[in-house]
Amino acid sequence: MRFKRQKQELENLLGGILHILETKRENNETGYIMTSSHWLKQRREALQITQEQLAERLSAGGMPLTKAAISKWEVSKAPLPLQTPENRRLIADALELTILELLVLDGYEIHNEWSHETRLIATLFDTLPPDDQDTVLIMMQHLKDKKTSNQTNHSKTQPNLTRSSKTS
DSSP, X not given: OHHHHHXXXXXXXXXXXXXXXXXXXXXXXXXSOOOHHHHHHHHHHHTTOOXXXXXXXXXXXXXXXXXXXXXXXXXXXXXXXXXXXXXXXXXXXXXTOOHHHHHHHTTOOOOOOXXXXXXXXXXXXXXXXXXXXXXXXXXXXXXXXXXXXXXXXXXXXXXXXXXXXXXX
16 A cells, blocks of 8 residues: 555656646747647557547547547647646557657657666556556565665674774
């Protein structure tokens, strides 16, 4: 339960950050232009699907939409609803993208200083169902706790190598 709460807190934090970025982007405070109309239609056409088919994919995942909503996204009359993890996952899946790719394509500045391995793990994690994500988080917490415990035990068994200064 603790991990679900932590996961939810992180997802809420990310949602809040995305909301701030979305507001700045709408007000053009970030220095970049909303690019939804440029990339979304191109991606949909690359997948050889219609607006209606994209709406059906999203509706099947739990985001009931119409062709008109997709059209508004493509011409920048409405921003993509990326505030919640569920929406990000649904839209990314429907467009056959990773969540990171989706955010970058939509104009979010992602500072990606992670190693290739870390990005791979994050991508794989994003593809897991929520229950499996919880399991992975539990395992990671266990490994972190084990490492901390080992470091604590190791420092207790090390002899004190500092010299005591004796005055004569």
